Amino acid sequence: MTWVWEHLGDIGGYAVSHALLAGIPLVVGLLLALPLGWVARRYPPIASVVVGGSSLLYTIPSLALFILMPLVLGSKILDAINVYVAMTIYTVALLVRTVADALGAVPDATRQAATAMGYRGFGRLVAVDLPLAVPVLAAGLRVAAVSNVSIVSVASLIGYPQLGYYLTDGYQRSFPLEIGVGIVGCLLLALLFDGAIRAGEWALTPWARAGR
Amino acid sequence: MLASIWAWLIAPEQWSGSRGIPNRVLEHLGYSALALAIGAAIAVPLGLWVGHSGRAQWIVTATNAARAVPSLGLLFAVAMFVGPRISSDLAYVIPSLVVLVLLAIPPLVSGAYAGVRAVDPAVRDAAYGMGMRPREVLWQVEVPCALPLVLSGARAATLQVIATATIAAAVSLGGLGRYLIDGLAVRDYPQMAGGAVVVASLALAVDLGWALLTRYAVSPGLTGRSRPVRGGKQPPVRGVGRHEAPATSSRVLPTGSEST
Numbered sequence: 007m008t009w010v011w012e013h014l015g016d017i018g019g020y021a022v023s024h025a026l027l028a029g030i031p032l033v034v035g036l037l038l039a040l041p042l043g044w045v046a047r048r049y050p051p052i053a054s055v056v057v058g059g060s061s062l063l064y065t066i067p068s069l070a071l072f073i074l075m076p077l078v079l080g081s082k083i084l085d086a087i088n089v090y091v092a093m094t095i096y097t098v099a100l101l102v103r104t105v106a107d108a109l110g111a112v113p114d115a116t117r118q119a120a121t122a123m124g125y126r127g128f129g130r131l132v133a134v135d136l137p138l139a140v141p142v143l144a145a146g147l148r149v150a151a152v153s154n155v156s157i158v159s160v161a162s163l164i165g166y167p168q169l170g171y172y173l174t175d176g177y178q179r180s181f182p183l184e185i186g187v188g189i190v191g192c193l194l195l196a197l198l199f200d201g202a203i204r205a206g207e208w209a210l211t212p213w214a215r216a217g218r
Numbered sequence: 219m220l221a222s223i224w225a226w227l228i229a230p231e232q233w234s235g236s237r238g239i240p241n242r243v244l245e246h247l248g249y250s251a252l253a254l255a256i257g258a259a260i261a262v263p264l265g266l267w268v269g270h271s272g273r274a275q276w277i278v279t280a281t282n283a284a285r286a287v288p289s290l291g292l293l294f295a296v297a298m299f300v301g302p303r304i305s306s307d308l309a310y311v312i313p314s315l316v317v318l319v320l321l322a323i324p325p326l327v328s329g330a331y332a333g334v335r336a337v338d339p340a341v342r343d344a345a346y347g348m349g350m351r352p353r354e355v356l357w358q359v360e361v362p363c364a365l366p367l368v369l370s371g372a373r374a375a376t377l378q379v380i381a382t383a384t385i386a387a388a389v390s391l392g393g394l395g396r397y398l399i400d401g402l403a404v405r406d407y408p409q410m411a412g413g414a415v416v417v418a419s420l421a422l423a424v425d426l427g428w429a430l431l432t433r434y435a436v437s438p439g440l441t442g443r444s445r446p447v448r449g450g451k452q453p454p455v456r457g458v459g460r461h462e463a464p465a466t467s468s469r470v471l472p473t474g475s476e477s478t
Contacts, residue, residue: 067381070414
């Protein structure tokens with residue numbers, strides 16, 4: 007365990023970069039998925055293209071996507087932008103369907119009541135549909151967050167520094183404790199993301215606990 | 219850059235021998251299929267049983283929570299502990315296979331479980347009312363109705379397994395990941411990118427195969443309602459519809475339950 011204490015500073019640093027590599031794409035991905043999911047929901051003929059296309063992107067294995075990113079972006083192979091963009095692609099791929107489902111789950115009666123009260127167009131979307139879609143959105147976000155934290159560690163094979171470094175380094179040095187640190191670190195981080203999203207959901211849906 | 223990748227892809231040495239693309243594709247598919255078969259043999263009966271009996275639901279929760287373990291970490295941990303205990307050529311294959319099986323299990327369990335749980339209770343009651351025994355209800359009613367979600371779980375598991383089999387080249391497994399890992403070791407970008415293109419194409423092709431299989435394997439009585447009805451109101455994306463349990467739906471799988 008002394009190894010852990012000696013390296014606590016490094017572990018913290020890697021945990022922060024891991025959190026950024028997983029977290030920033032989560033936010034950007036959500037912001038991109040919202041309009042895409044809305045389009046898929048609003049215009050049925052486009053839905054299968056948008057949802058199907060994004061799920062095709064999700065099928066590309068992570069290591070392959072990281073390696074192919076420089077081709078698409080013209081970046082250097084060791085540039086962190088590759089990981090950010092690749093993770094954003096995965097997040098969007100997971101969330102487009104979630105957004106479409108979440109908007110679809112808003113009860114029709116509520117929507118009609120809002121329209122009758124004078125809400126229309128974008129205003130109704132922001133003030134009525136989106137808040138009601140939060141529980142489904144949060145569930146999708148939690149899945150995406152856990153998946154992101156796990157996938158980001160794969161980037162250590164190419165050499166981007168984050169918690170995955172302890173996995174590859176530990177394996178190369180046959181040092182189980184180091185692998186343990188990497189795994190536990192990823193699990194804790196996933197738990198942290200999960201908790202943060204739950205907290206956000208709780209804060210955004212006051213009506214869900216009003217009846218209890 | 220593109221030209222050098224293309225040159226790598228069409229070079230004759232890539233198309234013959236044990237290091238050639240055809241052989242690597244077969245290796246990759248072989249490991250993945252084996253892992254999926256073993257995983258399905260364990261996970262599908264388990265998921266069906268938990269869904270049918272309603273007992274031991276913690277199994278589903280536990281397998282879902284286990285997905286948070288990073289696959290790379292699992293791979294290295296298992297390779298380090300299992301590898302040295304096997305003294306044959308299989309020392310490289312078995313640890314990776316164990317990990318692939320472990321990763322295939324959660325989506326398969328939750329697919330089978332959610333599928334059975336989401337069967338319309340009225341349908342189940344009707345089956346009992348007709349005098350069917352529990353075993354008959356399971357095999358003749360619940361399993362066919364659960365098939366779309368069982369297959370979508372299998373599809374998600376396949377994606378996971380193919381992606382992880384690629385990473386498993388880092389612990390000396392064969393397959394297409396070799397190009398990515400070996401290319402990285404000698405800083406040969408065309409080889410890495412060429413390998414990445416091949417493995418991405420393979421994953422897409424296999425996923426398409428699952429989509430087609432789902433389309434033809436699922437009872438028309440179930441898929442019929444996803445056909446657009448003339449004049450009827452058709453929700454654009456019915457990701458989940460009636461046959462998916464809300465609690466697990468978002469965890470069942472990324473690619474969705476339908477052949478989109």
